Amino acid sequence: MALMVVKFDLKKRVKLAQTVWFMYWFAVLAGILVLSLGLFFKIELRKRSELMDNNESHFLPNLLITMGLIACGINAFGGKVCYDSLDPLKFAKWKPVLKSFLVFCLGFNALLVVTSLLCFVMRIPLQFTLAEGLKNGMKYYKDTDTPGRCYMKRTLDLMQMEFRCCGNDNYRDWFEIQWVSNRYLDFSSKEVKDRIGSNVDGQYLMDGVPFSCCNPSSPRPCIQYQMTNNSAHYSYDHYTEELNVWRRGCRDALLSYYGGIMNTIGALVFLVTVLEVAVTVGLQYVDTSLSTLSNPEDIESESEGFLLEKTVKETFTDIMAKMKSMGKGAKVEEGGEEGVATVS
Amino acid sequence: MAVGKITFTKTEREKLAEVLWLLNWISVLTGVILFGLGLFLKIEIQKWQEVMSEQGILYVPHMLITTGLAACGINYLGSKICLDCADTNKFLRWKLVMMPYIVCTFCFTACVLAGALLCYTIRSQLEQSLYLGLRSAMRFYKDTDTPGRCYLKKTLDMLQIQFQCCGNTDYRDWFHIQWISSRYLDMTNSAVVDRVRSNVEGKYLMDSVPFSCCSTLSSSPCIQHNLSNPAAHRHYDQQSQQLNLWRRGCQQALLDHYTGIMQSIALTVLLIWLFELLVLTGVRYLQTAMENVIRLGDPESESEGWILENSLAETACYNFNIIKNLGKCYQVDEDPNINIPTAAADQEVPPLQVRVSVTS
Numbered sequence: 198m199a200l201m202v203v204k205f206d207l208k209k210r211v212k213l214a215q216t217v218w219f220m221y222w223f224a225v226l227a228g229i230l231v232l233s234l235g236l237f238f239k240i241e242l243r244k245r246s247e248l249m250d251n252n253e254s255h256f257l258p259n260l261l262i263t264m265g266l267i268a269c270g271i272n273a274f275g276g277k278v279c280y281d282s283l284d285p286l287k288f289a290k291w292k293p294v295l296k297s298f299l300v301f302c303l304g305f306n307a308l309l310v311v312t313s314l315l316c317f318v319m320r321i322p323l324q325f326t327l328a329e330g331l332k333n334g335m336k337y338y339k340d341t342d343t344p345g346r347c348y349m350k351r352t353l354d355l356m357q358m359e360f361r362c363c364g365n366d367n368y369r370d371w372f373e374i375q376w377v378s379n380r381y382l383d384f385s386s387k388e389v390k391d392r393i394g395s396n397v398d399g400q401y402l403m404d405g406v407p408f409s410c411c412n413p414s415s416p417r418p419c420i421q422y423q424m425t426n427n428s429a430h431y432s433y434d435h436y437t438e439e440l441n442v443w444r445r446g447c448r449d450a451l452l453s454y455y456g457g458i459m460n461t462i463g464a465l466v467f468l469v470t471v472l473e474v475a476v477t478v479g480l481q482y483v484d485t486s487l488s489t490l491s492n493p494e495d496i497e498s499e500s501e502g503f504l505l506e507k508t509v510k511e512t513f514t515d516i517m518a519k520m521k522s523m524g525k526g527a528k529v530e531e532g533g534e535e536g537v538a539t540v541s
Numbered sequence: 542m543a544v545g546k547i548t549f550t551k552t553e554r555e556k557l558a559e560v561l562w563l564l565n566w567i568s569v570l571t572g573v574i575l576f577g578l579g580l581f582l583k584i585e586i587q588k589w590q591e592v593m594s595e596q597g598i599l600y601v602p603h604m605l606i607t608t609g610l611a612a613c614g615i616n617y618l619g620s621k622i623c624l625d626c627a628d629t630n631k632f633l634r635w636k637l638v639m640m641p642y643i644v645c646t647f648c649f650t651a652c653v654l655a656g657a658l659l660c661y662t663i664r665s666q667l668e669q670s671l672y673l674g675l676r677s678a679m680r681f682y683k684d685t686d687t688p689g690r691c692y693l694k695k696t697l698d699m700l701q702i703q704f705q706c707c708g709n710t711d712y713r714d715w716f717h718i719q720w721i722s723s724r725y726l727d728m729t730n731s732a733v734v735d736r737v738r739s740n741v742e743g744k745y746l747m748d749s750v751p752f753s754c755c756s757t758l759s760s761s762p763c764i765q766h767n768l769s770n771p772a773a774h775r776h777y778d779q780q781s782q783q784l785n786l787w788r789r790g791c792q793q794a795l796l797d798h799y800t801g802i803m804q805s806i807a808l809t810v811l812l813i814w815l816f817e818l819l820v821l822t823g824v825r826y827l828q829t830a831m832e833n834v835i836r837l838g839d840p841e842s843e844s845e846g847w848i849l850e851n852s853l854a855e856t857a858c859y860n861f862n863i864i865k866n867l868g869k870c871y872q873v874d875e876d877p878n879i880n881i882p883t884a885a886a887d888q889e890v891p892p893l894q895v896r897v898s899v900t901s
Contacts, residue, residue, distance in 0.1 A: 380761075381775050411753075413753065418721050
């Protein structure tokens, strides 16, 4: 008892082939879309790889690019087969490969589903990479004279201004590191010497933040230095002051940015998967409807198209039996050879 | 002596009509592009309109928008006309509309050219508007509690950060205005009171700039205060001074930005104008060719098409006479049916008398 049988006459077959051919062209465009999404994500990761310690995993964008390319290839081939199915002579040369092609398509669709899920899941490793990278980035903020790190200050300043964030978790992260280089400190000043002396590691720490943390929406000029000292500034209370510097941490800001990109890509890849499943089903019907002609010589005769030749259970048991026999076949061969060896 | 005379066979006329139909549809697209360019320019100007003293410059995008919409309408009508022109019977429907349509298209094409030239000439007006606008914006920077001006601080800070500029012409412009509100000045502090008193107008001026002037290219933390005393800062040499703040003035930065946009727009509009001129010439040839075919009476015969029937000078004279005579339409000198008694009656020609000869 075949699964989901549909009766076809010539007209219906032609219509089916045309529809599936059309859908395959859409699927080619969808493949190009997946490819470009992968490229876009890769470029976005590259742009800010400095903030992630050059340690970020490019696995997901590379996977998207590969899947996009394979999708384009498969769908172009499928479209060609559908186009040729209207002419029995041309279709005859594709017939032998069609079964294995359909199995391959099925496997590819499963892989697409996995890719879509990965897009949602890869957020977690990214979180850890960002946290580590930003902490190190802030440490190297002052090293504008060290080769390899001289652009860290510029990168961090631009990032804080673009994403409207300050520090790793919040602006107080800047209080815990020395972000003013020793070149710009006056070591003859008593105040500087006291501050360095009072710190265990000999670092110049202060309750100030770089200018890129300043919020332009603040009604008063930005207070960057002596932020926790209310008496240093007129009419200032650092507990209630909310608009002075950006309150958000840069890890949160970057994570929501990349998370948004990955969620969108995941949703789009899922839609592409649905389209791919639809075209695979369509091709299966085209193939079966052309193989079950009641009168093989007459192309205008009726035929049946089906999804599976037997029911799902029977197909599953068939596949298991086949795999078992393949495994036994190998064993029998080995046993036979041994037997032959012992006999002689 | 016609200007640009070309002979058309029947197939050539039909081909011309088809080609013009296609070109008119492409012109509809260019009209949409024109509309889009006008809209884009309008949005760009409105983004920073708070730092411009007058909105007069908005007439450039408005002109582009109206011209774009007119282009869509005129070229859509043109495509319909050209499609019908392939057949002499259908052409008769449009015969009377053709001439006004061509005159309309000619005027509209001139408007497109005017729009392109405007984009080049607007620079001086923009310069003045930006200078005055930025000056008043900087003056109101501190008024974050005055309704109508409370967002000027944010706008000016975002402008300086985005365009990498500081002040009107130079960062020193900030030294001449009070940009810290009196709400945040401790009037009990003697240093503050001294500074306010030492200024004629009672303003609190200092040699420092807002944080948005800070350059991201600097290798040292930003030095915003005590800028006229380089010795007060450690390791603040000539090179550090160059990199510390943005050196460009915001008037120059915005001027460059808008001039760049408008030059690209003007170039695109000029190309569209050339294309429209081409379409106009084609439609004129088609019109004259079809009219001549109808005049000859035989739809299968060849006919001539031209741009002007007589030479340029003769056409100009003819049109000029028409305009002159429009004014004379109520003067009756030339009407022979009206008898006007003139002063010199004796100069009247005596009525002709027929002599009857009597034959005897």
